[in-house]
Amino acid sequence: MNALPVTTAIADPASVDAAIASRFSCRAFLRDKPVPRADIEAILDVASRAPSGTNTQPWRVYVVQGASRDALVAKTCAAHDALHADPSLVAQYPEEWDYYPQKWTSPYIDRRRENGWSLYGLLGIAKGEKDKMHAQHQRNFRLFDAPVGLMFTIDRILGRGSLMDYGMFLQNIMVAARAHGLHTCPQAAWNGFSSIVLPHIGAGPDEMLVCGMSLGYADEAHPVNGFHTPREPVAGFTRWLE
Known part of the structure; x- marks a missing residue:
């Protein structure tokens, strides 16, 4: 970007909104x-403009x-x-931070x-169909067939504030991906298997897994991609004080 941010004009505001809304x-x-790879690098580069407290830039990708x-998928x-x-094995896979x-x-x-x-x-998965639920949940760990996984x-x-900073970085990645015709799925599901992920990616002992993310081109014919979650209207979460 050649122009200073303070003077940069957004020529097509509708495209910015569309990237977020889509x-x-x-x-x-x-x-x-x-x-x-050039697209991935471009996405990460623009995403790195996310704000962070005192410019700490806490992300590692x-x-x-x-x-x-x-x-990684197989393991x-x-x-x-x-x-x-064997649900008793759950103690072997603790989550390091309380996402929920x-x-x-x-x-x-x-x-x-x-x-x-x-x-x-x-x-088509009904209540009580535990094997089907398990298979669908495992789609997370298959990266929903995406060719790229981001960990x-x-x-x-670092403190809690850095996790807030991290969220803005992740959102930047997801929005920037739309500009390249790509889609994403942020996944906290990986956190329970950090003991597998961290050694696999070569992370150091001082690193904690924040989340994973699937990145790729959407299968537009798959019915699951027709599922879009609702949002509360602005009036439902906003108070105006004058």
Whole structure:
């Protein structure tokens, strides 16, 4: 970018809005359509303009593709299957930070349930069909067939504010991907298997897994990509004080 940010004009505001509004959690990708490295680098470069407290820039990104991707998928799916067969193994896979609350309350639990059962309904999965639910959950660890997996880590020494900064970086990636005709799916599901992910990507002992993300070209014919979650209207979450 040659012009100073303070003087940069947005020539097409509608495209900016469209990039944000068309972002969704894509759950089916074209496995055999690779993403050019130049596109990934361009996305990460513009995403790095995300704000962070005192410009700490807490993000570290690991891009898994090809054989590395497939090996990570195989190891994680094997662990996920073992956990499904023997739930007592859950102690082997602790999550390092509390993404979700320990106790759910309304309206958050209501939205969570609506999200889950709407997705399962679209996929023809009924309540109690645990094997089907397991298979669908495992789609996370297959990266929904995306050819690119992004794994994000943060230094453990950093505080909660850096996780907020990280969220803005992740959003930048997802919005910038739209400008390249790509879609994404941010995935906290990987966090429970950080003991598999971190050694695989070569992360240091001082790094903590923040989340994973699938990146690729959406399978536009797959019905699951017709699932878009609702949003509260502005009036539902805003108070005007004058």
